[in-house]
Amino acid sequence: MNKIISKHFYSENVAEIVVEAPLIARSRKAGHFVIVRVDKNGERMPLTISDADVENGTITLVVQRIGVSSSKLCALDAGDVIADLVGPLGKATAIRNYGTVVCACGGVGAAPMLPIAEALKAAGNRVISVLAGRSKDLIILEEEVRAVSDEVIIMTDDGSYGEKGLVTQKLQELIDAGNQYDAVIAIGPIPMMKFVSLTTKPAGIKTIVSLNPIMIDGTGMCGGCRVTVSGKTKFACVDGPDFDGHEVDFDELMRRNTSHKAQETHDREHCRLRGAHNG
Numbered sequence: 001m002n003k004i005i006s007k008h009f010y011s012e013n014v015a016e017i018v019v020e021a022p023l024i025a026r027s028r029k030a031g032h033f034v035i036v037r038v039d040k041n042g043e044r045m046p047l048t049i050s051d052a053d054v055e056n057g058t059i060t061l062v063v064q065r066i067g068v069s070s071s072k073l074c075a076l077d078a079g080d081v082i083a084d085l086v087g088p089l090g091k092a093t094a095i096r097n098y099g100t101v102v103c104a105c106g107g108v109g110a111a112p113m114l115p116i117a118e119a120l121k122a123a124g125n126r127v128i129s130v131l132a133g134r135s136k137d138l139i140i141l142e143e144e145v146r147a148v149s150d151e152v153i154i155m156t157d158d159g160s161y162g163e164k165g166l167v168t169q170k171l172q173e174l175i176d177a178g179n180q181y182d183a184v185i186a187i188g189p190i191p192m193m194k195f196v197s198l199t200t201k202p203a204g205i206k207t208i209v210s211l212n213p214i215m216i217d218g219t220g221m222c223g224g225c226r227v228t229v230s231g232k233t234k235f236a237c238v239d240g241p242d243f244d245g246h247e248v249d250f251d252e253l254m255r256r257n258t259s260h261k262a263q264e265t266h267d268r269e270h271c272r273l274r275g276a277h278n279g
């Protein structure tokens with residue numbers, strides 16, 4: 001059991017949760033994630049570690065309220081406990097001095113990106129971060145990202161903050177203007193990572209994406225997180241979560257990730273009705 005130390009909402013549906021996990025705090029590296037089970041019967045939910053405090057023995061997770069489990073997690077408060085939390089899992093992000101790196105974040109993708117941008121900066125890279133979201137309330141961690149970036153570009157779909165438009169439009173514009181980039185790291189919704197990869201491919205820019213498919217055991221045993229990369233089956237939990245964006249079969253990944261949607265909608269409605277009934 002892991003105790004929640006604090007929780008605060010960045011926006012209506014995005015919460016930052018600090019959890020007691022001293023061993024994970026000590027060994028985690030940028031790119032690592034944990035699998036959380038909110039209660040005994042809960043599903044397993046992969047969440048990237050966005051920060052850690054070794055002294056206080058805590059890790060920071062950012063959760064977007066989209067399904068039943070994430071809603072349950074967002075409903076917990078400081079002092080409550082999570083049934084179990086396993087990690088750190090996955091391979092740490094390959095940090096090296098690439099030169100100039102664009103860190104493209106879609107929505108809550110800024111949370112897993114933050115430790116990566118920080119490590120890239122510490123390795124001597126010039127870090128250009130793009131924070132993108134549908135609207136202003138989905139732009140999170142701006143101050144923290146600014147602190148570890150040489151330049152920050154904000155994009156919103158509706159123009160409510162920063163420049164109006166998609167991250168891919170901005171990237172294309174920057175590439176067309178003759179800017180040289182040595183690597184792009186993209187973390188966000190699957191379509192966003194797909195289109196970032198399609199944008200960088202013709203320019204031959206190395207592109208790393210961080211995949212977050214459905215996960216169950218997180219140890220490479222169940223096959224739940226399988227993805228096709230360079231025509232071969234990989235398990236995101238042990239071979240990833242980072243992969244070469246130019247080699248990922250995003251269409252297959254999108255199909256697999258939406259295959260549980262009907263069940264998820266049913267479960268969410270069931271929880272809502274039960275809450276209304278009990279309340």
Ligand code: FES
Pocket residue numbers: 214215216217218219220221222223224225226235236237238
């Ligand atoms: Fe089971 Fe990756 S979550 S193989």
